Amino acid sequence: MIWVLDITMLLFLVVCAIAAISIKDLLSAVIILSGYSLIMAIVWVEMHSVDVGFTEAAVGAGITTVLFIATLARTEGRSED
Amino acid sequence: MSRIQESVIIRTVVRIMVPFIELFALYVIMHGSSGPGGGFQGGVIFGAAIILYAMIYGIAEGKKKMSDALDKILASTGLTIYAGTGLLCLFFGGMFLQYGAVPLLPDNPAKVAALLIDLVEIGIGTTVAAVMISLFFDVSPPESEEGELPGYEGVD
Numbered sequence: 270m271i272w273v274l275d276i277t278m279l280l281f282l283v284v285c286a287i288a289a290i291s292i293k294d295l296l297s298a299v300i301i302l303s304g305y306s307l308i309m310a311i312v313w314v315e316m317h318s319v320d321v322g323f324t325e326a327a328v329g330a331g332i333t334t335v336l337f338i339a340t341l342a343r344t345e346g347r348s349e350d
Numbered sequence: 351m352s353r354i355q356e357s358v359i360i361r362t363v364v365r366i367m368v369p370f371i372e373l374f375a376l377y378v379i380m381h382g383s384s385g386p387g388g389g390f391q392g393g394v395i396f397g398a399a400i401i402l403y404a405m406i407y408g409i410a411e412g413k414k415k416m417s418d419a420l421d422k423i424l425a426s427t428g429l430t431i432y433a434g435t436g437l438l439c440l441f442f443g444g445m446f447l448q449y450g451a452v453p454l455l456p457d458n459p460a461k462v463a464a465l466l467i468d469l470v471e472i473g474i475g476t477t478v479a480a481v482m483i484s485l486f487f488d489v490s491p492p493e494s495e496e497g498e499l500p501g502y503e504g505v506d
Binding site: 319320323324327328331332335336339340342343 | 378386387388390391394395397398401405482485486489490491
């Protein structure tokens with residue numbers, strides 16, 4: 270465990286999470302969520318959980334983003350609240 | 351057809367990359383028992399390769415490679431492989447997915463277990479890939495408005 274890397278990654282994680290829920294443009298929120306997943310995957314690998322990190326990178330950063338964007342193309346694309 | 355889909359660079363790169371992504375997916379599936387990876391991750395990567403192709407070359411072109419009927423067949427085939435492997439162990443007197451019970455190589459049950467685990471992983475991978483692709487085809491917009499992202503243009 271490299272604690273400087275861990276602290277940096279966890280800080281990025283919190284920033285991404287807050288940005289994803291507070292931003293109004295939903296496409297930006299989806300992309301930020303994809304970045305969140307990528308950082309989360311790095312954190313998993315850093316914690317020696319390669320299998321979970323692999324799944325997080327493939328599902329969280331890959332498929333989920335594509336499905337969200339495809340859904341977004343059928344809806345308004347902006348949050349009202 | 352959107353601007354991104356007309357780009358020669360993206361079309362060429364996708365055409366070259368898709369077979370390698372699929373090969374990597376098969377590698378991940380087959381090495382699930384001895385290293386990181388497995389049926390689920392490999393299946394997701396395999397599905398992502400087809401989704402990437404369908405995104406760039408159009409949903410209609412993607413459905414030519416992976417029709418709805420083929421999706422259904424593959425999804426149920428994978429489930430049948432998984433359940434069939436488990437029931438095979440039941441048939442030979444073991445418990446569900448107790449690989450050692452199958453008397454394929456009586457002197458080396460570990461080898462039988464490795465073989466059957468790979469079979470189970472292939473079943474999981476097939477189902478996951480087919481379900482991911484059909485999920486994408488179900489939520490993707492119709493061909494005419496594809497890539498438009500209504501509500502996004504003119505936002506900023």
